[in-house]
Amino acid sequence: MHWANVQLLRPDLAVSSGVARSVREDVLGERRIDDPIEVSAVARLFACVLRRTSSEDLACCGVSGLLRPLRESPSRFEILYPTGQARTRQRFTVAHELGHTFFFDRAVSPPSRLSPHGGQAEERFCDLFASELLVPRSAIRRPLDARRCLEAAAHFFVSPQVVALRAVRARLFPYRAMMGVALLGKPSAPEALAPRISWVVSERGTWVPLAARLKQFSGLEEIMELSDQTVVRTVNLGSCRGAYEHAIAVCGRQIVLALRPAGSPLRTAMRGPAAAGVRCNPVT
Ligand SMILES: [Zn+2]
CATH class of the missing domain: 3.30.450 (Beta-Lactamase)
Structure with a gap:
């Protein structure tokens, strides 16, 4: 199973770690699997553009980051993340939002959700995906x-x-x-x-x-x-x-x-x- 073809109807934590490991291998190669990963490189592979915005803009939505499907763009999504966060926190926010892309049909424009948002289970999936992407278990x-x-x-x-x-x-x-x-x-x-x-x-x-x-x-x-x-x-x-x-x-x-x-x-x-x-x- 190649990570780029993964589309998920439901959040499955076992899948989350495996997909994150595959993404790390694609970006870093197996020999550098314990290297730090650049989230902007992963975002490019996922056809996501990254956009910084004020913390207040996101706080009024009650979120620390946001994934938005795009219409008529070479990119499929944009990820909004706050300027005011520490850089380490921004990296986690972007990695977490990348995890949400698996719950969209990316073949249509704009990408549309395959099923309703999975609530806390989907948030845990994205947290685990982000954690494995940023810090491989092997480390x-x-x-x-x-x-x-x-x-x-x-x-x-x-x-x-x-x-x-x-x-x-x-x-x-x-x-x-x-x-x-x-x-x-x-x-x-x-x-x-x-x-x-x-x-x-x-x-x-x-x-x-x-x-x-x-x-x-x-x-x-x-x-x-x-x-x-x-x-x-x-x-x-x-x-x-x-x-x-x-x-x-x-x-x-x-x-x-x-x-x-x-x-x-x-x-x-x-x-x-x-x-x-x-x-x-x-x-x-
Ligand atoms: Zn989320």
Whole structure:
């Protein structure tokens, strides 16, 4: 099955990864399969033009990106993505929108949907397609730690959150939770700046609230000084309570913190169905 001929009536997660791998091979060749991919090259193959627009234009539609079929154009679609996003986020947005093209009949002009929008299932399909396109599963070979999460994110030019999600899916996520840390306010008090959780990827059954303050540290400076160290601190973060081992990695403004109960054996792989029950906020 060649990816260019794939037209889908329903979102099927098993198909999503396979198609994304085929696209990577087409763009990069098998020998460079672990290289970062340029989403604009994929967009050209998909006959999509990329167009930046203001975040406000898209926010009023309640979306972070938009795929629009085109009439009377050599391109089949245009993908709108916001100027205000970080470049890594823009790449994920474009890759996600490319995933939606599989649900259109591309032989007609303008392309028309093969079936009604598949709701959350189609969104998950597109997220998985984008993740595999940007970070191939083959790149996650060992249990992910905080430092390797940052290194892989820099190599593939994605958010560390995307890498953490890939590790969960590959069953190579040995923590209760991995999170980004930044100096943030909280929604009810934007001026209350403190080290807070900017994104979370957690294993099944673990809940960690976004924007929670990391009270176990005196401030952002202390966290940054602990880069590449593992410390045990008492936490009260959602369902993580008690003594937890904190593995910390810092690279520039990116901070990743990985949590697991102190004294528990370090697992080398997750049990159970991959990615089942994984919680995360929308990819940042
Ligand atoms: Zn979507």
